[in-house]
Amino acid sequence: MKNILSLKDISYSYNSNKSVLEDVNIDFKKGKFYTIVGPSGSGKTTLISLACGLDVPSSGEIFYMEESLKNISLEKYRNKFVSIIFQGYNLLNYLSAIENITAAMNIKGIKTSNNKEFAIDMLNRVGITKEQGMQKTLTLSGGQQQRVAIARALCCDSDLIIADEPTGNLDEETSKEIISLFKDIVETENKTVIMVTHDTKIASMSDETFLVKEKSVNKLFYK
Template identity: 35%
Template sequence: MATHAVRLNAVTKTYGKEVYALRGVTVDLPRGGFTAVMGPSGSGKSTFLHCAAGLDTPTSGTVHIGETELSRMNETQLTELRREKAGFVFQAFNLIPSLSVVDNVLLPFRLAGTRPDHAWLAEVIERVGLGERARHRPSQLSGGQQQRVAIARALVTRPEVVFADEPTGALDTQTAAEVLALLRQVVDTTGQTVVMVTHDPVAASYADRVLFLAGGALVDEVYAAGPETIARRMAVLGRPEAVRC
């Protein structure tokens, strides 16, 4: 089994002839790790996540999830791969208002036409702290609880990697801390892999490793860093000369 959950090799993404969203990014994201991706606005963070997750296709270079190379797959195969090997958590919770917590968590199985492991389903709902609210609808939950439903939905298929795009962007500080602690716990207790794009140094400090992008290029990384260290590095990346790296 590959030691990486995700591998990008010389990945470039261009729009038109001159707009580079990514410039030759090469990086391995290890299994069982929590990686945060940061950078100034327009640095390529979202494009990085979309290419890594198979939501977008690089202009050149290769992307692997586990041992599977995405560039060799058609759209139908990519859709199946995302259902089987990737979980997604976004800033918008993307819950269906008419469905209960349990039914929202079960959506990936309904879409795939497969049966869930009910013991694992129950465990995941307990892990995210919603055991007593399993039959509630989204309108009966707080924002933080709705994001917990989204995290449970991402975990219930046992994906190789969970991709999170600004998962705390719509939450207040205390609720955001609870959600980030949950993601940290998921990595530490189940060996899950999490890749998170964020603009927040505090959120990034929950990760084992922080990758910094500027001008579409991977320019730096830090390990086990606190919010102050991350914020200082981000301040440097915000300068014009950093974007030309």
């Protein structure tokens, strides 16, 4: 199975003297659901920022589909190949849920026969009705806003979805529904999901889990 994302000999330091990650090597396969766990301040967000192309390593190299991000360019990688889901949703509150999605599609240059209908269909898939989709996102609940953020990521048609604690602000039942949605996306669309979580129960539901601790990243085995 081909690696969709590989981190090779990755190290990262702040201000050239505070080391956060050292000699990290991870391969992520296509069509898998991964979780990343670790203590607060261990470097989980740094790892995700590197994987998203939002930051660059101090040393080492990152590959997407076996091509270096240095060759792809970070801007192209972020725009075309990876979708990011933030804990804070990062939705435009003055726009409706549908408009949030179509705006993201326009930015990424994605055109369908009808982007609005495409967005409505995707919202329905994640449990948001057309009526809810027409509401401004600030009127939706936290769980609904997270579903909109997931629908936005799916509409951008990236094979790689990276999520930074998307269930961190949600109740247990809604969190389970979001994880079930991720698992369904992986299984039915052969996408790769990499998700940071602090919840070991959620982590145990993924295909593989990595622990970030003491500047290193190691695979955990729950099953």
